[in-house]
Amino acid sequence: xxxxxxxxxxxxxxxHIGSRRLHDDYSLDSISSDGTALRSRxxxxxxxxxxxxxxxxxxxxVSLVVIDTVLVITELLFDLEMNNKVSSVPFxxxxxxxxxxxxFVVEICLRIYAYRFDFFTRKGDIFDAIVVIIAxxxxxxxxxxxDAHSGVGLIIVLRLWRVVCIQxxxxxxxxxxxxxxxxxxxxxxxxxxxxxxxxxxxxxxQDVYIKSLEDILRRNGIPFQEECKSLPDIxxxxxxxxxxxxx
Numbered sequence: 001x002x003x004x005x006x007x008x009x010x011x012x013x014x015x016h017i018g019s020r021r022l023h024d025d026y027s028l029d030s031i032s033s034d035g036t037a038l039r040s041r042x043x044x045x046x047x048x049x050x051x052x053x054x055x056x057x058x059x060x061x062v063s064l065v066v067i068d069t070v071l072v073i074t075e076l077l078f079d080l081e082m083n084n085k086v087s088s089v090p091f092x093x094x095x096x097x098x099x100x101x102x103x104f105v106v107e108i109c110l111r112i113y114a115y116r117f118d119f120f121t122r123k124g125d126i127f128d129a130i131v132v133i134i135a136x137x138x139x140x141x142x143x144x145x146x147d148a149h150s151g152v153g154l155i156i157v158l159r160l161w162r163v164v165c166i167q168x169x170x171x172x173x174x175x176x177x178x179x180x181x182x183x184x185x186x187x188x189x190x191x192x193x194x195x196x197x198x199x200x201x202x203x204x205x206q207d208v209y210i211k212s213l214e215d216i217l218r219r220n221g222i223p224f225q226e227e228c229k230s231l232p233d234i235x236x237x238x239x240x241x242x243x244x245x246x247x
Contacts, residue, residue: 048114052107058170061107065163068100094139101136108132124169131162 051057075093108129112119119125135158217224 045114045116048110052111052114053173055170055173058166058173061104062163062166062170064100064103065166068097069160069163071097071100098136098139101132101139104132105136124165128162128165131158131165134158135162 071093075090075097078087078090078093108125111125115122115125138158214224
């Protein structure tokens with residue numbers, strides 16, 4: 001009887017240990033899967049940030065903004081020439097402009113996803129988003145309006161102002177890249193100067209050692225060929241330049 005109870009308790013203990021190990025393995029698998037998903041999301045955000053900061057993306061956005069501005073100006077000219085006549089061309093141009101603005105809204109959403117809370121600390125991106133939203137609202141408001149002067153001037157100004165903002169951002173990006181390049185070159189120069197100073201000190205120590213060996217040979221009357229007549233100045237660099245004389 002006691003033997004059966006001990007066997008049942010042992011089976012319960014083994015089942016409990018097995019379930020605990022299974023739970024631990026499941027928790028470890030879930031933690032590893034969560035970590036992998038987090039790393040993948042972080043890598044996607046980093047790649048998206050690099051793409052949005054790239055010159056190719058900036059040039060593409062500026063090109064789309066210029067095309068959008070040309071569409072708005074062309075629509076304005078059509079409205080002025082039609083003299084309140086019914087035509088589908090301004091509506092088509094307006095629809096294309098709205099499509100481009102929808103692409104700009106997608107771009108802003110991608111920036112918010114890539115930078116997250118850092119997006120709201122960047123004044124240029126916030127102003128750009130406000131310009132896009134205002135332009136989209138005005139375009140949607142005047143979609144069925146045939147008045148050439150109603151809001152079109154403000155829309156054009158917003159388009160051109162966005163071009164200026166994007167160009168300023170590109171100039172700032174190029175300036176930062178140039179400053180990083182100059183800083184890297186300055187660090188490389190300092191490193192090279194330190195290397196030169198170290199090798200100069202090492203060469204001077206070798207010359208002193210060779211001079212002491214020559215003195216020992218000279219005191220013992222051992223003949224040798226003198227190559228180093230005098231010690232070089234450690235703080236001086238000699239430069240030899242060859243100039244070809246004109247015949």
